[in-house]
Amino acid sequence: MSFLVVDSLTMAYGPLKALDDVYLTVEEGEFISLLGPSGSGKTTLLMSLAGFNKPNSGRILLDGLDITAREPEDRNFGFVFQGYALFPHLTVTGNIAFPLKIRKWTPARIRTRVDEMLALVGLESFADRKPRQLSGGQQQRVALARALAFGPRVLLLDEPLSALDRMLREQMQTELRRLHKETGVTFLYVTHDQQEALTMSDRIAVFEKGKIVEEGAPTWLFRSPKTRFVAEFLGENNFVRGIRSNGVWQGFGASFSLPEARDPGGDTDAATLWLRPGDIDLGPGGEADISFSATVEDFVFGGTQNRLELRLPGGESIAALISTDLRAKDVLGQNLTFRARREAVGVLR
Structure with missing residues (x-):
């Protein structure tokens, strides 16, 4: 069985099906992009994986275990929000240390881990700054470091680069690929930007109206789409x-x-x-x-x-x-x- 399995997941808001019998398998260490227009279901799936949404039917399996009913804090998943969601009153060090304190790590262990994460994202000299003293790209690095600090099995990213300008967004794409390679963590990345998905992913799942209409390697989907929607949407x-x-x-x-x-x-x-x-x-x-x-x-x-x-x-x-x-x-x-x-x-x- 695959590392992570989304098995026939359905979620409705009244008559509207935000997820319509979605099936997806993810191998450990993969970088998968969930790509589609606004309202297609990709963020709803990410929120369901995180445990913030409760699906009407279907299952989420991790290493063969059903985690559909588990609370978010019991899934060991990291989450990077679109708006960073940093604590404005905490320093960079405080933000990265926060999830470790919640998990009751010892102070010595926290200090060691925070130093490791600062080095990983290249923010050693910004450790004592508050979020308002950082650029958008630096804030995004802090959000990534915080989400990776406790060693999650899966990192969920909800359009994390959408607020950045084009040049910085391209730089952060390179940074994300590097972080994925160095950490080995499984990434599930929501985006409506086709170029982001093509550039960074091992595989892409294309959403339309609550369904995955096609999924596969970026080169394959770009060069051999099966539907007009994918042929038109992916470039x-x-x-x-x-x-x-x-x-x-x-x-x-x-x-x-x-x-x-x-x-x-x-x-x-x-x-x-x-x-x-x-x-x-x-x-x-x-x-x-x-x-x-x-x-x-x-x-x-x-x-x-x-x-x-x-x-x-x-x-x-x-x-x-x-x-x-x-x-x-x-x-x-x-x-x-x-x-x-x-x-x-x-x-x-």
């Missing part, structure tokens, strides 16, 4: 109508075959083809590529990548992210040739 995507006849696809204003691993087979007039903007490049392709023509209707400068809005011959609009050094006046209104690798095209039935 920007282009969708066009495709028809397959005698092994040849018609789509993007071109005719082409797909690799066996990408082609579901059979003839259909109801398939949707998808292609991510970053997989489109300018210029004619080779044998391994699909080549198509499109008119450039808009150009947005993005530094290392420029965004082009394209109109296909059939009238469909798609976007492309082109790294080539382009100028708007050279491409706007032009009918140009573009290419994409065949294995970058996906099919949704």
Whole structure:
């Protein structure tokens, strides 16, 4: 049996099912992101795992033991809140020591552990400061140190980076990956940020309307989604109508075959083809590529990548992210040739 099992968990608020028969397995030491839009059920599941919510049905198993009815303090789970929830009247040292005092650790043991956690998160020189004297990133490190201090079996994180600016958020993503690797603690991380989930996770569970609609490794979900919701939610995507006849696809204003691993087979007039903007490049392709023509209707400068809005011959609009050094006046209104690798095209039935 897996280390942590969410077995057919259901939770309703009146007629609304916040969790609808959710099943998820977690191996010890994994980093799993619970990804989905607001109201999809991911935070409700995290709160249920923490013991703050009591599900209507289903079980939560830890090492094969049913902990569904256990109180939060009896689960040995750490929790990092979205707003940090630090005690403003306590110093950094006091905040980290708080859960250890609750567990009646000896003063000597507490001092040793606090020093270890300060070193782990790089805050040794900030030990005597109050939360108001810290930056957002430093406060987040204190919250992480406090949640990890007592050695939890599982660390639950509820959108902990959402209040940080982009650059600091990216730095903290690196920090979280390092902490996960160094501590070996199982992480369950709630986010609505696709890039966070792709960057940090061993696996991603994608939520929609109280259900896990797909779960798997980030690369697999990004490159081989089974549903349009996941194909669209996990990074920007282009969708066009495709028809397959005698092994040849018609789509993007071109005719082409797909690799066996990408082609579901059979003839259909109801398939949707998808292609991510970053997989489109300018210029004619080779044998391994699909080549198509499109008119450039808009150009947005993005530094290392420029965004082009394209109109296909059939009238469909798609976007492309082109790294080539382009100028708007050279491409706007032009009918140009573009290419994409065949294995970058996906099919949704």
